[in-house]
Amino acid sequence: MKSSTMAAMRSSLRGPVIDPRDAAYAEARKVYNAMIDKHPAAIVRCADAADVMAAVALVRDHGLEPAVRGGGHSGPGLCLVDDGVTIDLSPMRWTRVDPAARTAEVGGGALLSDLDHATHAFGLATPAGIVSSTGVAGLTLGGGHGYLTRKYGLTVDNLLSADVVLADGRFVTADENEHPDLFWALRGGGGNFGVVTSLTYRLHPVDTVGVGITVWPVGLTREVLAWYREFLPRAPEDVYGFYTMFVIPPAPPFPEEIHGRTMCGVVWCHTGDPGRLEETFREIFASIGDPGPPAFHFASPMPYPALQSMFDELIPSGYQWYWRGHFFDRIPDGALDVHLEYGERVPTPLSLMHLYPVDGAAHRPGRDDTAWSYRDAVWSGVLAGVDPDPANAEIIRRWCVDYWDALLPYSMGGSYVNFIGAGEGPERVLATYRDHYDRLAEVKRTYDPDNFFHANQNIEPAPRP
Known part of the structure; x- marks a missing residue:
């Protein structure tokens, strides 16, 4: 980058502009996934929306390539671009709660931990993720x-x-009344349409929740998953449980005798009466029969932010990650065999598979109300190879890709856009948006006709009429 361009950036912004000569550069270019090794020409840390406006203008006017970073959790590293400029919102980690209106306004660089901390003080929360270090904006836009x-x-x-x-x-501000086409697209269309500097959410009464972890030996995968696929869709909406396969870490609450063993099971969240927690779990296991006694079951009331951060230390920033996703509306018997096969050969102690429920209240909006195009999905699945050692990067990637390929015949064809892995290609974006893609392309043409924002799971602008 020309020194004059760098000087213009530094003189126009309140936040720091970091280039490869700066001592802070090596740390500034790190993201959650250590498999990403990109070298931007500059990282512009924006202090506020005015900084973002100035950064966008400078990047555009100097013909540079932009990327946008919120929480830095992008699996394929789309928040960085080699030799371009990362517009970094990480200084914008603020949250303002209106407890009377039950709303929260959140800065574009905020993490889920920031949102949960602020809202929990008022006994409120909004649905958002399971790992508190996730960026709020990136999660939401997907x-x-x-x-x-x-x-x-x-x-x-x-x-x-x-x-x-x-x-x-x-x-601009996008909502149901102002720029409603943009507001529609932002609700699932990813980072294609601009830099989101703040978001306002509806909040709900959530304080202490019931938390449970129930695991069985991985050899019982067929039995456990067959039980789970029948139980979960019939369960009351107060009961949430994501299915998982993972290696038991040597940490509480797990007893020493199962440390290091590969297990399958369910992580539960109960938003009903905390006083009925144990009764709720008795009802769960009596409801339609169960797959046999679990190797371990834990249940406890817990503040909601504690649940949100429960797994943070097990999968901290700086590990090698490769993930891919699928949507599923059912789990047929053939898929049980696939999960058993790959669960029995999890390649590293931190690699995992999760099936997240996206039914219940998520099925009530109309299919075309938002850009999210899989209102008929029941689960959003992710397969993730994880390891701290770069030498194992290909091992975890191969396990993930092979597992993903084996599940493809049982999937709905697309995935949660935030679970699209590196190298999947534009056809995967098409499969994820289905017949919403053309409408998204029209919105893209309206707000970004030259595809300035293309370091994302890209939706190309529709051709000009």
Whole structure:
């Protein structure tokens, strides 16, 4: 990058502009996934929306390539671009709660931990993820699901408005009344339409929740998953449980005798009466029969933010990650065999598979109400190879890809856009948006006709008429 361009950036912004010569550069270019090794020409840390507007104008006017970073959780590393400029919102980690209106406004760089901390003080929350270090904006723009989804819907079902800096430098607010086409697209269409500097959410009464972890030996995968596929869709919406296969870590609450063993099971969240927690679990296991005694069952009331952060230390920033996803509307017997096969050969102790429920309240909005195009899905699945050692990167990637390929015949054809892995290609984006793609392309043409924002799971602008 020309020194004059760098000087213009530094003189125009309140936040720091970091280039490869700066001591802070090596740390600034790190993202959650250590498999990503990209070298931007500059990282612009924006202090506020005015900084974002200035950064967009400078990047555009100097013919540079932009990327946008919120929480830095992008699996394929789309928040960085080699030799371009990362517009980094990480300084914008603020949250303002209106407890009377039950709303929260959140800065574009905020993490789920910031949102949960602020809202929990008032006994409120909104559905968003399961790992507290996830960026709020990126999760939301992909659609967003989490522990509260069966009770209160997707994250985008609770989004009331968004402030956006467009490719031409304009600042707009998108909601049901202003720029409703943009608001529709932002609710699941990813980072294609501009830089989202703040988001406003509807909140719900959530304080202490019931938390449970129930695991069985992985050899019982067929039995456990066959039970789970019948139970979960029939369960009351107060009951959320994501199915998982993982290696038991040497940490509480797991007893020493199962440390290091591969297990399958369910992580539960109960939003009903905390006093009925044990009774609820007795009812769960008596409801339609069970797959046999679990190797371990834990249940306890817990503040909602504690549940959200429960797995943070097991999968911290800086590990090698490769993930891919599928949507499923059913789990046929053939899929049980696939899960057993790949569960019995999990390649590293941190690699995992999750099936997140996206039914219940998430099924109530109309199919075309938002850009999220899989209102008929029951589960959003993710397969993730994880390991701290770069030497194992290909091992975890191969396990993930082979597992994904084997499940493809049982999937709905697309996935949660935030679970699209590196190298999947534009056909995967098409499969994820289905017949919403053309409408999204028209919105893209309106707000970003030159595809300025293309470091994302890209939706190309529709041709000009």
